[in-house]
Amino acid sequence: MSKIIRIGTRDSELALWQATTVQQKLEGLGYDTILVPTKSIGDQVLDKPLYELGVTGIFTKTLDVALLKDQIDIAVHSMKDVPTQLPKGIVQVAVLERAVSHDVLVHKSLAFLNADQPATIATGSLRRKAQWLNKYPNHKVVDLRGNVNTRLLKLIENDWQGAIFAQAGLQRIKLLPKDALYLDWMVPAPAQGAMLVVAKEEDDFTKEALVKLNHPSSQTATTIERDFLRTLEGGCTAPIGALAQIKDQTVYFEGVVFSLDGKQKIDIKKEVRLSEAKDLGKISAEEVLQKGGDKLMQEIRNENSALH
The missing domain is CATH 3.40.190.10 (Periplasmic binding protein-like II)
Incomplete structure (x- = not known):
């Protein structure tokens, strides 16, 4: 060449x-x-x-x-x-x-999930934090930064109960623990695993x-998810999840936006023929905005601008 x-x-x-x-x-x-x-x-x-x-x-x-x-x-x-x-x-x-798109919890023990007691979970992601607090409002979520190896080491060194990672990232460098908890209820980041x-x-x-x-079907799915994100966010960092899965010429889409504290949640699920899925992400986001997402996104923008 x-x-x-x-x-x-x-x-x-x-x-x-x-x-x-x-x-x-x-x-x-x-x-x-x-x-x-x-x-x-x-x-x-x-x-x-x-x-x-x-x-x-x-x-x-x-x-x-x-x-x-x-x-x-x-x-x-x-x-x-x-x-x-x-x-x-x-x-x-x-x-x-695309590899597997979901998140996993790497933990020291899962006993804390069965007890109604405070626990500390680590993640650097607003999306993961909001979804975790939505499900476990009595838990505390702390910030976790660094590459995968650094974050795993920080989990060992601190007294946190667990930390959330993308399953694909841990699998790719052979660091996925056998007992990691698959978080099938957590909507992944748009294009996660790709x-x-x-x-x-x-x-x-x-x-x-x-x-x-x-890879055409991976391109189609991630385009739908990123269209959803683009239409919602307007350049703002927000807890947004989206997943498009293609099976038998049908697209199954799930999108969600949370408030930063996880208390508010607006979601949408759609099922359309692959041949009709071109604007699925954009249309889904516009419906979320109409359902109160526009007000929620404005609140998030206000909170973010206060941070900067």
Whole structure:
């Protein structure tokens, strides 16, 4: 092939696993590649909750800049970290086949769930925090930042009862405990479990290579979920969950938004033919806004702006 494709990635173990997966697929197709690891702002500032940093795309911005400065040719991301609006000049090219999308609780014992007693659960996610407090209002949720390995270590070092993780991330780097509790009631983040590869809009050679890695049904499902997120959020960080599952030419969609304290919940479930699912995410979000979601999102914006 005529050029070496430079693959930009964060330098955490999970990010490197994802980038190496893309690298192996490209090299299997005959392309020459090289990995270019970098640290994101989100990896460097660990003493504040993500939502307090007030930066959209905190894990992707560094790679966006590297792409636009022609220091790399592609960037590999956990798709749930990527803002719904990509920077000018950067385009989505491939969504790899999605892994399991749900969250799990890594814990020291589950006895606390059966007792009506206070407990402390750790997560850096507003969505996970709100859903946990909605189900367990007498529990306390503390902030947990860092890469997967760092967060697991913090759980061991602290007297928390458990911490919430994406199942896919733990599985990918072989750190999923056998007794982790599968949280089937928790609606995942839009595009959780999916890997996204972006490139420069003008780079036809690289785009042509990446298109071969795209998984159409994973792309369709994550597009629906991200359309739901985009229509609801308007650039605001909020506890929003969305999951689209495709079975037998039917899309089963579930979307939800919570108040920051988890006390208010507005959700929606839809089932449509795949051929009619093009605007499913947007339509579902508009219905949520009409059901009181617009007022709830405004309250969240007000609370977020007070933090900054």
